[in-house]
Amino acid sequence: MSRFAPILPELILSVGGTILMLVAAFAGRRGSRTVSWLAVALLLIATVALTGAPSHAGPVYDGLIAADLFASFGKAIILPASAVAIIAAHGWFEHDHEHASEYAVLILFAAVGMSVMVSATSLISLYVGLELQSLAAYVLASYRRTDERSAEAGLKYFVLGALASGILLYGISLLYGFTGTTNFTGIAAAFGREAPSLGLLFGLVFVLAGLAFKASAVPFHMWTPDVYEGAPTPVTMFFSTAPKAAAVLLATRLCIEGMGPATDAWRQIVIFAALASIFLGGIAAYGQTNIKRLLAYSSINNVGFALVGLAAAGAQGASSVLFYMAVYVVMNLGAFLCVLWMRDAEGQPVESIDSLSGLSQTRPGMAAALAIFMFSLAGIPPLFGFWPKLLVFQAAVAAGFAPLAVAAILGTVIGAYYYLKIIKVMYMDEPAAPYGRTREPVQGLLVLAAALLVSPLGYLLIGLLGGLSDHAAGSLF
Amino acid sequence: MSGLPILSILIALPLAAGAACLMVKANAARWIALIATLIEFALTIWLWQQFDPNGAQWQFVESQPVGGIIGWKLGIDGIALTLIALTAFLMPICIGASWRSIEKRVPEYMAYFLLMEALIMGSFSAQDLFLFYIFFEGGLIPMYLIIGVWGGAERIKASYKFFLYTLFGSVLMLIAMLYMRSVAGTSDIPALMAYDFPKGAQTFLFLAFLASFAVKLPMWPVHTWLPDAHVQAPTAGSVILAGVLLKLGGYGFIRFSLPMFPDGSAQFVPLMFALGAIAAIYTSLVALVQTDMKKLIAYSSVAHMAFVTFGLFAMNRQGIEGAMMVMLGHGLVSGALFLCVGVVYDRLHTREIARYGGLSDNMPGYALLFMVFTMASIGLPGTSNFVGEFLSMVGTYKASTWAAIAACFSTILAAAYMLYLYWRICFGTQRNADAAAMKDLDLREWWLLAPIAVAVFWMGIYPESFLKPMRNDIGRVMARMERVAPKGDSLPTPGHPSAAKAETHE
Numbered sequence: 001m002s003r004f005a006p007i008l009p010e011l012i013l014s015v016g017g018t019i020l021m022l023v024a025a026f027a028g029r030r031g032s033r034t035v036s037w038l039a040v041a042l043l044l045i046a047t048v049a050l051t052g053a054p055s056h057a058g059p060v061y062d063g064l065i066a067a068d069l070f071a072s073f074g075k076a077i078i079l080p081a082s083a084v085a086i087i088a089a090h091g092w093f094e095h096d097h098e099h100a101s102e103y104a105v106l107i108l109f110a111a112v113g114m115s116v117m118v119s120a121t122s123l124i125s126l127y128v129g130l131e132l133q134s135l136a137a138y139v140l141a142s143y144r145r146t147d148e149r150s151a152e153a154g155l156k157y158f159v160l161g162a163l164a165s166g167i168l169l170y171g172i173s174l175l176y177g178f179t180g181t182t183n184f185t186g187i188a189a190a191f192g193r194e195a196p197s198l199g200l201l202f203g204l205v206f207v208l209a210g211l212a213f214k215a216s217a218v219p220f221h222m223w224t225p226d227v228y229e230g231a232p233t234p235v236t237m238f239f240s241t242a243p244k245a246a247a248v249l250l251a252t253r254l255c256i257e258g259m260g261p262a263t264d265a266w267r268q269i270v271i272f273a274a275l276a277s278i279f280l281g282g283i284a285a286y287g288q289t290n291i292k293r294l295l296a297y298s299s300i301n302n303v304g305f306a307l308v309g310l311a312a313a314g315a316q317g318a319s320s321v322l323f324y325m326a327v328y329v330v331m332n333l334g335a336f337l338c339v340l341w342m343r344d345a346e347g348q349p350v351e352s353i354d355s356l357s358g359l360s361q362t363r364p365g366m367a368a369a370l371a372i373f374m375f376s377l378a379g380i381p382p383l384f385g386f387w388p389k390l391l392v393f394q395a396a397v398a399a400g401f402a403p404l405a406v407a408a409i410l411g412t413v414i415g416a417y418y419y420l421k422i423i424k425v426m427y428m429d430e431p432a433a434p435y436g437r438t439r440e441p442v443q444g445l446l447v448l449a450a451a452l453l454v455s456p457l458g459y460l461l462i463g464l465l466g467g468l469s470d471h472a473a474g475s476l477f
Numbered sequence: 478m479s480g481l482p483i484l485s486i487l488i489a490l491p492l493a494a495g496a497a498c499l500m501v502k503a504n505a506a507r508w509i510a511l512i513a514t515l516i517e518f519a520l521t522i523w524l525w526q527q528f529d530p531n532g533a534q535w536q537f538v539e540s541q542p543v544g545g546i547i548g549w550k551l552g553i554d555g556i557a558l559t560l561i562a563l564t565a566f567l568m569p570i571c572i573g574a575s576w577r578s579i580e581k582r583v584p585e586y587m588a589y590f591l592l593m594e595a596l597i598m599g600s601f602s603a604q605d606l607f608l609f610y611i612f613f614e615g616g617l618i619p620m621y622l623i624i625g626v627w628g629g630a631e632r633i634k635a636s637y638k639f640f641l642y643t644l645f646g647s648v649l650m651l652i653a654m655l656y657m658r659s660v661a662g663t664s665d666i667p668a669l670m671a672y673d674f675p676k677g678a679q680t681f682l683f684l685a686f687l688a689s690f691a692v693k694l695p696m697w698p699v700h701t702w703l704p705d706a707h708v709q710a711p712t713a714g715s716v717i718l719a720g721v722l723l724k725l726g727g728y729g730f731i732r733f734s735l736p737m738f739p740d741g742s743a744q745f746v747p748l749m750f751a752l753g754a755i756a757a758i759y760t761s762l763v764a765l766v767q768t769d770m771k772k773l774i775a776y777s778s779v780a781h782m783a784f785v786t787f788g789l790f791a792m793n794r795q796g797i798e799g800a801m802m803v804m805l806g807h808g809l810v811s812g813a814l815f816l817c818v819g820v821v822y823d824r825l826h827t828r829e830i831a832r833y834g835g836l837s838d839n840m841p842g843y844a845l846l847f848m849v850f851t852m853a854s855i856g857l858p859g860t861s862n863f864v865g866e867f868l869s870m871v872g873t874y875k876a877s878t879w880a881a882i883a884a885c886f887s888t889i890l891a892a893a894y895m896l897y898l899y900w901r902i903c904f905g906t907q908r909n910a911d912a913a914a915m916k917d918l919d920l921r922e923w924w925l926l927a928p929i930a931v932a933v934f935w936m937g938i939y940p941e942s943f944l945k946p947m948r949n950d951i952g953r954v955m956a957r958m959e960r961v962a963p964k965g966d967s968l969p970t971p972g973h974p975s976a977a978k979a980e981t982h983e
Contacts, residue, residue, distance in 0.1 A: 361582070375618060380644070382596070382615035387545075390607065390651070394546070397655040405655070409648040416644055420621070420637065428625040428633060456611075463544020 006060050006067035009046035009075055010115050016042040017108035024101030032101040036086055039104035043083040043111060050075055063183045065119040073322055073472035074118030074249040081242040081329050082111040084446060088340055089234035091440045092349075103143060107238065110136035114246035121257065123172045123182040123207075126250065130168070130214065133243055134161050140238065141231045153230025160223045161213070168210025174203030184258035192261035201265060207254070208269050214247035217307060218276035221300045225284075228296035233349060236292055237336035240299045245325040248306050252321050255310060256476050263313050270311040271404060277304030278411035285418040290351050291339055294418060295332070298377055301415050302328050305379075308408045309392035312399040318473035320395040323465060324388035327454065331385055334450030335373040337443055338366055345436040353422065358431025367426045369451045376454040378419035379412050384458030391466075482539050483524055484551040484602045487561070488595045490517055495591035503583035507576060510587035514569040514594065521565035528558050530946045534953060535604070535667055546664055547611075550604040555946035556731060556801065557601045560724055563808045564601070566932065567720045568594050571713035573925050574816055578712060578823050579627060586627060589619040590713070597721055601728065606654045606664040613725060614647055620718065628709040635702075635709035642702040646692030653685035657737075670736040670957070683741030686734050694726030696786060697756035700779045707775035708828070712819030715771065719778050720812035727785045727804045731797065735789065736957040743961035746790050750873075750880040753786035757887035765894040770818045770828045773898055774811060777854065780887055781807045781862075787884050788869035792962035796872025797951045798944060802865030805943060806853070806936055810862055813850040813929040817843070820922055821902075824915045830898065835907035840917045844903045846926045851899045853933045855892045861936035876963045 004011055016038075024035050050072045059066045086104050093103065109132060116129025138161060142154020176182050178199040179190035191200065213220040228236045255266050281301025288294040306328070309320035341363075342350045360367040376385030389412065396405040453461070494513030498506040528536055538552035553561065571590060579586050596619070599612035617640055625636035658664045661672045674682060692699045703723075707715045735742050756779055764776035781803065788800030820843060821836070822828055837844035853860035856867070866888060874881035907913040918926070936943055955962075 360585070380614060380618060381611035386611065386614075390655070391545075393652060394655045394658070397652065398659045402652060402656060405652050406649065409652055410645075413641060413645045413648055417637070417641060420640060423622075424625060424633060424636070427622055428636075459543055459547070461544075462547065463542075466545040 005052075007065070008049045008052065009079070010112055012046045012049055013042060013108055013112045013115070017105055017112065020101070020108065021105045024105055027101070029101075032104075033090075035101035036090055036104045039108050040083045040086050042108065043079045043086070046111075047076060047079045047083075050079075059121045059183070059185070063185070064122045064125045065116065066121045067119060068475040069468075069472040070249070070253060070322075070475045071115075071119035073326075073468060074246065075115050077245050077326050077329050078114045078118065078242045079111055081245070081333060082107050082114075082238065084333050084337075085234055085238035085242070087442055087446065088237055088337055089232075091438065091443070092232065092234050092340060103140070106136045106140050110140070110238075110243070114242055117246045117250045118253070120250065120253070121184045123175060123184075123187075126254070127165075127169065127172060130247075130250070131165065133246065134165065134214070137161075137239065137243060140235045141227055143235055144232050147232075149230040150232060153227045156230070157223055157227045164210050164213035164220065167206050167213070171203045171206025171208075171210060174199055174206060178203060184254065187258045188260050191259055196262050196265060200262075204259060204262065204266055205269065208251070208266060211247060211251045211254070212273055215244060215251060215303050216296075216300055217273040217303050218280045218300060219273075221277065221280070224300055225293045225296040228299075229290055229293045229351075233292065233336065233340050233351075236295075237333065237340070240295065240336065241329045241332050244299060244303065245329050248303065248310075248321060248325055252310055252318055253476060256313065256318055267311055267313065270307050271401075274304045274307035274311055275404070275407055275411070277301060277307065278408055279304075279414065282411055282415035282418070285415070288418070289353055291342070291353050291356070291422075292351055294353065294422070295335060295339070298415075298419070299332065301411070302332075302377065304411070305389055305392055305408060308404060309395050311404060312392070312395035312401060314395070314399060315470070315473050315477055316398055317392075317395040318476055319466075319469045320388070320391040322469035322472050323391050326465060326469070327384060327388045327458075330450050330453050331373050331376050334369065334447055334454065335377065337447045337450070338370040338373065340443070341366055341435065341438055343436050343438065344433070347436055350435070353425055355432055355435075356422065356425045357429040359426040361431045362434040366447075369447050371423050371426060372451050372455060374419040374422050378416045380416065382456045384454040384456065384461075387459065387462065482551075483520065483527075484537050484539060484553065484598075485549075487517065487520060487524075487565075487598045487602070488551075490520070491591040491595040491598070495588040495595070498584045498587040498591065501584060503580075506584035506587045507572070510572045510591060511569060513591060514565070514572055517594065518565040518569055521562050525558060525562055525946070528553075528555070528946055530555060530949065534950065537602075538604070540604075546658060547607045548605050548664075550608065550665065551599075551602045552604045552667075553602050554950040555948070556728070556950050558946050559801065559805055559943055560721075560728055561598060561601050563724070563805055564594065564597050564721045566928075567716060567808065567812055570812070570816070570925050570929065571716050573921060574716065574819055575711065575713040576921060578819065582626065586623070589623050590717070593619040593623075593717065597725070600725055604666045606658065606666060606669065609666065610647070610651055610654060613729075614644070616722065616725075617643055620714070620722065623714045624706055624710045627711045627714070630709075631705070632709045635705040638702045639706040642699070643692055646689040646699070649685040650689035653682045657682065666732070670732075672737070674738060676740045679738040679741030680744060681741075683734055683738045683745060686729065686738070687745070690726040690729040690734065691752075692726075693729065694723060694782050694785065695779060696752050696782070697759060697779065698752075700756070700760065703779060704772050704775040707778075707815075708769060708771045712815055712822065715775075715815040715819075716812040719775075719815060720808040723778065723782060724804045724808055727782070727789070727800060730785075730789050731800070731954060735792070736954050739958050739961045742790070742792075742958070743963070746792070746876070746963050749786055749790040750877055750883075753783040753790075754880060754883035756780060756786070757783035757883050758890065761887055761890035761894060765890065765897065767894075768830055770821075770830055770898070770902070771815065772828075773830070773894060774814045774818065777891065777894065778807065778811050780891065781811070781854075783887060784866050784869045784884060787873040787880055788865075790963075791869075791872035791876035791880075792955070792958045793872045793875055794951060794955060795868045796876065797954060798947070799865050799868030799870070799872055801947055801951070802936070802940060802943065803862065803869055804865070806861030806865045806933070809929050809933050809936070810850055810853045810860075813846075813926060813933070814854060816922075816925055816929075817847045817850060820918065820926075821915065825912060830901050832909055833902045833912050834905045834909070835903070835913065836915070837903045838907060839913055839915060842918045842923070846918070846930060847899065847903060849930050849933065851895045853937070854895050856888055859934065859937045861933045861940075863937055864940040875965045878966050
C-alpha cells in the first residue's frame, strides 16, 4: 500500500473516473446528476487525500513523478477548480438537453492528467500527463457537437494542440538525445556540466514553445480567443483555470528543476513571452465585444505576469508564481461563474459585453461580484488580485530585473483599460434588458466565496498562502 | 495614551456605515452617511485633543502583523493629523451637498463616499509602505465610479482619464517601493524615513515617486486630468477631489520624497521650481480665459498647488509650513468654491459663467459667502490662504529669488481671475430672467458654507492652532534635509549684510 501512497489522489481519480464512466454508459442521461455530484465528491476526496500523502516523497517510480509539496500545492489548486467546473456546468447543459455524464468523467480524466503534469519529474511522465489532459480538453471543447462554434473550437484546438504536442515531443527527443536521460535531475546535471550545446538549446526552445502553447503565452496564444469563445462557457471556465495553472506550474518545475543550470538560456525566452503576453493580452482586448474573448485575452495577459515571476527564477520567483496562479484561478472562476449567469429571459446564454449594460441596477449583487473580479484581475488595490502581482514584481526586482518589473507594471495600466470598460458598462450605462432569473444556490455560494477571497479580506490569507507557496517552491531546490 | 485603536476605528467606521447604506433606501442612506461622517468628525476632534504636539513623533501607533511583507501598521504625526482633520471636516459637508442634487442610486453614492473616506483616512495613517499604496490606489475605485455614474455629460471620458492617469503615475512608485523594501529590508515608513539610500538610487527613487505625486498634486504638465475630472464630477466629488485627494500628492512629497530621498530631492530642486513656475503662471493665465466656472476653479487649483511645490522644495521651515498651510487652506477654500458653483448649478443647471450676472441683487447671502471664499482664494490677509501663500513665498525667496517672483505673479493673476469671475457672477446687470429669479441660500446651504467660512477665518487669524501640531514634525523633516537644502541666492554676501535676523521664529 505504501508504494501507492504518493499517488493516492491520482489513484482515487482514475479508479473513480473509470467506474463513473461505466455508470454513465449504463445509466445514460438519467444518471447525469448523480454522476456529476459523485465526480465532485471524488475530486474533493482526492483534495483531502493530498494532506495524507507523504509531503516529501521526492522522485518515485524510478524518477517518473514526485509527490512533493510543489505537486501538492498544484493539485490543491487544480482539483477544486475542476470540481467547480463540474458544478458550474450543472445548470448549463440541462437547458440544451445535452447534458450527459461524460462531461464530468472527462473533467476527471483531465484532472488526473493535470495532477501528473504538476508532479512530473521526467519528460515521459510530463508528456503523458499533458496528453491525457489535452485529449480530454479537445473533446470538452467540442462538447456541444450540434453547435458549429463549439465544433470549430474543438477542431481548432485539436489541430493546433497536436502541432504543439509535436513541437514539444521533438524538443523532448532532442533533450533526451543530447543528455541521454529523461529525468529532470539528469538533464539538469547535463546542463550543468558544460555550456549547453546547440542541440540542447534547440531542445530547450522546442519544449518551452510546446509548454507556452498549453499555457497560451504569446506568441503561441492564437488559439485561445477562438477556443474560449467557441467552447461552451463552463468548458471555457475550466480551460482558463486548472489546465492553465497546471501548464504554468509544469513549466516552472521543468525550468527550475530540469534546466536550472541553464537559467540564462531560458530566462530570455520567458522574459520575452512574459512581456509579449502582457502587452498583447492588454492591447488586443481593447476592441472585443464578446465577454469570453475578452476574458481569453485577460488570461493571456495574466499568464504574462506569472511568467514574470518565473523569469525571476529562484525560490522567491517560484513562490510568487505559485501564489499568483492560486489567486488567479480563484478570480477567474469567479468571473466565469458570473458570465454563466448571463442568460436572457428564455435561458439562452448571452455573451456580448453590451448586454451587461446597467447591470448594477438590474442585478446589483452580480454586478458587484463581477466588478470585484474585474478590478482584481486588473490588479488594482485594495482588491486581493493586487497582491500576487506585487509578489511577482518583488521577485523580479529582488532578482535584479527592475526594468522587467517596470515594463510589466506599465502593462497593467494598459490592461486596466479594458477591465474598466466592463465596470463602465455595468455601472455607468443605461440598463439593457435584464437577464433571466437563475436559481442556483450552490453557484451563488461559490461566487460569494470567490468574491470574499479576492476582496480585501483576502489579505488575511497572505501569511498562510505565502507560507504554503514558499514551502512548495522550496521543494524544487 | 489610551489603548483604543482609534485609527482603525476611523477607517472601520465609514466602511461599516457604507455597507449599511447599501442595505437601505435613499433617505435612510443619506442619514446614515451624514451621521457616520459627523461621528467621524467628532472622533477626529477628540484625536486632535489627545494628540500631544510635544510628544513622540508617531502617536496612536497600532501594529498588527498580517503576514508576508505587509503589516497593519498605523500611526500619525502632526502633518497627518491636520490632513485627517481636514478630511473629516469636509466629508459631512460633501454628504450635505449631495442631499438634494443626487437623486438616482443614492445608497450606492453614499457608500462610495464613505468607502473613499475610509481609504483616505488609511492613506494618511498608514505606516507601512505597501499598506499606504493599497489605500492610496484604492481611492481610485470609488472616485472613478462617482465621476462615471453621477457626473456630467462627458463623465465617461473624464473618469477614464482620471483613473488611467493616476494609475500610470502610481505603478512606477510601486516598483520603487519594492526596490526600497529589498534594499532596506523593511517597509516600515518611520524606519525608511531614517534610512539613507545610495545616492545614485535616490535619483531614480525620487523620479518614480515624483511620477505618482506629480500626477496627484497635480503639477504641470501632468495636470490635464484635473480640469476634466472636476468639471464632470458631481459637486461633492469635486469638493473631495480638490479638498483632499490632491493633498495626498503633497502629503506624499513631505512624507516620502523629502525625508527618504534628500539627495534625490535636492538634485531636482531647479526642475521642481521650474515646473512650479510654469504651473503658477501658465495655468493662471488659462484660468483667466475659462467660460466654465468649475473649469476656472480647477485651473486655479493647479496654480495654487504650485505654492505647495515651491514651499516644499525650498526645504526650509517657512517653505514647508507654508506648503502645509496652503494645502489645508486650499482644501477648505477650493472645496467651498466648488460648493458655491454647486449652489447655482442646482438652480440653473449650467456652469456657463455668461448665464449668470448680478446675483448680489437676488442672492445677497450667496454673494457674501462667495466673496469671502473668493478673497480667501486670492490670499487676502486674514484668510487661511494668506498664511500659507505668504509663508511659502518667504521660504521660496530664501531659496530662489526667481521662483519667488513667479510665485508672486501667481498671486497677482489669482486676484485677476478670481475677481473677474466674481464680477461676472455677482455684480453687473442681471442679463437672464431665470438667473435673476433664483432664490438665496436656504438653511441647508448656509449650514454647508458657513462652517467653512469660520474655519477659513480661524486659519487666517490664528494659524498657530494648525501650525502647532506639525511644528516638531516639520523640524524632523528639515533635520533630514539640512545637509542638502538649497543655499539660496538672497543670503548675505560680503559687502551686502542681511537686513535683519529672519530666523528668530524657529
